[in-house]
Amino acid sequence: MKKALSGLLLVMIFFLAFYLNSLFGRETPEDFPGHPVSLSLPEITEITGIIKKGETLSEIFKRHELDMQTLYKLTRASRKVYNLIKVKPYRSYVINTLRLEGSEREEVKNFRYSIDDSHYLKVIKGPEGFTAEKVRVVYNKRQSLVTGTIRDNLINSIGNDREHMRIAFDMAEIFESSIDFVTELRRGDSYRLLVEELWLNGVFKGYGKILAAEFTNNGKTYEAYGFKVNGRPGYYDSKGRSLKKALMRAPLRFRYISSGFTYRRKHPILKTYRAHRGIDYAAPRGTPVSAAGNGTVKFAGWNGGYGNLVIIKHPNGYETYYGHLSRIRKGTKKGKRVSQGDIIAYVGSTGLSTGPHLHYSIKRYGKFLNPLKIKLPRNRTVPAGLMTDFRNHVESLRAELQQGDNKERIAQR
Ligand SMILES: [Zn+2]
Structure with a gap:
């Protein structure tokens, strides 16, 4: 026992000596083999x-x-x-x-x-x-379901963070030709969205595209399925009809309608009764005006009471008129091809006008139609050759849309 203790003491003394030597000894760490070297780490x-x-x-x-x-x-x-x-x-x-x-x-x-x-x-x-x-950036994509019921407004229902607001706007755009999200939403309306989630290194980065959507407005259910035709993405109903209308009812963001379509109206400047064969959309001067549909510019310039005017010719005998413009966009010239949504001009009050507004008319085969009342022409349907693919695609999206409600999981994130 005594021997063991003195042995231990010897070992301790040895280590103490070793330690003191390293503290006071001449040797620097560099020339002590096996000793960790202090690096000047950046x-x-x-x-x-x-x-x-x-x-x-x-x-x-x-x-x-x-x-x-x-x-x-x-x-x-x-x-x-x-x-x-x-x-x-x-x-x-x-x-x-x-x-x-x-x-x-x-x-x-x-x-x-x-x-x-x-x-x-x-x-x-x-x-x-x-x-x-x-x-x-290569994201990992996942699918998730966002569902909800509207009590007061869409944003309160879906969430007011940037990502949820964006998908709310995307949804409004998908259904814009069927539902007016500003005036037609009702309490109890509901929606189901199948959305892409984008993840990067395990972190949620935001939502991608809406893959499929279902919106029940005032008891009627509308469906939208994303599908590519010849590489062009679009949304279609379950029968393969495009949700995009070939023409827009209002080719701008407006404040209110200052004059409707009528065959007899007292003209605010001329004080005589004349027909008003278009819609006046009141909007601040400079508000961008878009082409209501795909087509070709037929006229761009000054035209009497219309002031600065653009006329676009569309397929199937349709023409659209945009009057009282403050400015016509550079490049909007006769013969120019335009796509729906392209900015062509800006709201003004030129010609016979009492304040900034857009005069918008839709004409078909020479006859003016009421843009708010007509059944808007639809864009093309899915081509026959792609219908089998389309039906299978809808089938799988539908199954995903109908799966259990996992809104909670999304809300918790
Ligand atoms: Zn007008």
């Missing part, structure tokens, strides 16, 4: 942020006391891929900097900037300087 910092409105990269660099010469090199290296002088607000950026021990300067090692929701700019510093590339 300090890596990550600066992340969202570009504010009107903010430039040079302001961001100044704020973080980063070298301006580096920003210049970075901008020059990226020039062919993206112009960093014109960064956009609300996009995110990441700057990784490195500080070597003993150095005061932060050195930018790499830089990332989100160009849009599916691409980012990646700039890396290598031995030859900065190199830039545009990288596609």
Whole structure:
């Protein structure tokens, strides 16, 4: 026992001596084999942020006391891929900097900037300087169901965060030719949406496309199924009919209707009774006016009482008129092909007009029709050759739409 204790004591003394030697001894860690070497580890910092409105990269660099010469090199290296002088607000950026021990300067090692929701700019510093590339963001996609019932308004029902508001607007756009989401929603209306969820490295990044939707408005159910025809995405009902109408009832965002369609109206300036064969949509001067459907510009210029006027010719004998414009957009010229939704001009009060509004008319084979009353022509249906594919596609989307309600799971996130 005594022997064992003295042995232990000996071992302890040995280690103490060893320890004291390492503290006071001549040997430095470098020439002591097997001893861990103290490395001068660089300090890596990550600066992340969202570009504010009107903010430039040079302001961001100044704020973080980063070298301006580096920003210049970075901008020059990226020039062919993206112009960093014109960064956009609300996009995110990441700057990784490195500080070597003993150095005061932060050195930018790499830089990332989100160009849009599916691409980012990646700039890396290598031995030859900065190199830039545009990288596609690869999301993991999942499907999820968003369902709800409307008590007061759609946004209160679906959620007022940015992502839910966006899918609410997308849904309103999908059904815009059947339901007016501003005036026609009723308490008790309900919806089911099959939506793509985008995930990046295990983090939910937002919603993608609406894959299928069902909306019950005032007891009537409308369906929408996303489907590509010749590479062009669109939404169709279960019979393969496009949900997009070939013409719009109102080709702008308006405040109110200041004059309806009538065959007899007292003209506000002429004070005589004349027919008003169009709809007057009151909107602030400069409000963009879109082409109501695909077609060709037939007229763009001054036309008496209409003031600045655009006329577009559409398939199947339809024509649309846009009057009292403050300005016709550059490029909106006779013979120009336009697509539905293209901005063609801006609201004004030119010609015989008492205030800023758009005079909008729909004419078919020479006869003016009431844009608010007519049954709007539909866009094309799914071609016969794709109908089998389409039916199978609808079948599987329907099954997904009808699965159990998992709104709770989404709301909890
Ligand atoms: Zn009018």
